[in-house]
Amino acid sequence: MDRVEKMLGRMKASKLYRCVDWDPEGKAKDLVDKFNSASRSETMTRTGEYLGKLFAHMGKECYIEPPFYCDYGTNxxxxxxxxxxxxxxxxxxxxxxxxxxxxxxxxxxxxCACHPIDAMIRNTGVELGKPVTIGDNVWIGGNTVINPGVTIGSNVVIGSGSVVTKDIPDSVIAAGNPCKVIRVITNKDKEYWLKQLEEFEADTGEQVKLEQD
Structure with missing residues (x-):
């Protein structure tokens, strides 16, 4: 195992590491640059073609509005x-x-990136990271910051401008700095939005297909 592999392994394991030139030819950054400089029509149809080559996994029918920035992409x-x-x-x-x-x-x-709290250790240049997990059916409002090590559950709404420093459970609305649970999402919410959808269908004549929970 060479030094680059050693440091990358420590980084993904949330251990102290030193930053290394893992992509000396700049292929990852080139992919991101090509995506960000593409026309809107291209990015709408070719998000997977550009970033799918970089990401560890990209599901079907994904779209990212440029500009987009990442450190590695492969994680x-x-x-x-x-x-x-x-x-x-x-x-x-x-x-x-x-x-x-x-x-x-x-x-x-x-x-995911963070640094030692102690300044003497931090100033040596060693770093560390912590993973972030976001569940299914999550809506995260604009200008939200999600900090290292956080897990956000499924069926969650995060209010805009939130700073998420701790885990958020399933099926809640949360917001603020620091982000805290405001209330649980209940069947009353579903009933309200089903009525709104019925009004939409009646007014427009368009039928909406719902996925079952």
């Missing part, structure tokens, strides 16, 4: 029907795992 896993609005930043020193039907507002920041 990002996104499920089916993923959508991210413009300005998504992912510092993916460790795995970032995002489930199906995740919607991210503009300028969401996901950070």
């Amino acid at each position: 990002i896993h996104v499920g089916d029907y993923f959508y991210a609005n413009t300005g998504l930043i992912v510092l993916d020193q460790c795995d970032v795992i995002i489930g199906d039907h995740a919607f991210l507002g503009p300028r969401v920041n996901i950070y």
Whole structure:
């Protein structure tokens, strides 16, 4: 095992490591640059072609509005029907795992990267990372920051401008700095939105196919 492999292994294991030039030819950055400079029509139809080559996993029918930035890309896993609005930043020193039907507002920041609290150790240049996990059916409002080591459950809404520093359970609305649970999402929410959908269908004549829970 050479030094690059050693440091990358330590990084993904959330151990102290030193940053190394893991991509000396710059292929990963070139893919991101090509994606960000492509026309809108291209990015809408070719997100998977550009970023699917870089990500650890990209599900079906995913779309990211450019510009998009990441540190590695190879540690990002996104499920089916993923959508991210413009300005998504992912510092993916460790795995970032995002489930199906995740919607991210503009300028969401996901950070795995962190540094030692002690200044003397921090100033030596060693770093570490912690993984981030986001469940299925999650909507994250714009300008939200998700900090290292956080897990966000499934069926969650995160209010815009939130700073998520601790885990968020399933089926809640959470917001704030620091982000805290505001309330549980209940059947009353489903009933309300089903009525809104019925009104939409009646007014437009368009039928909407619902996926069963």
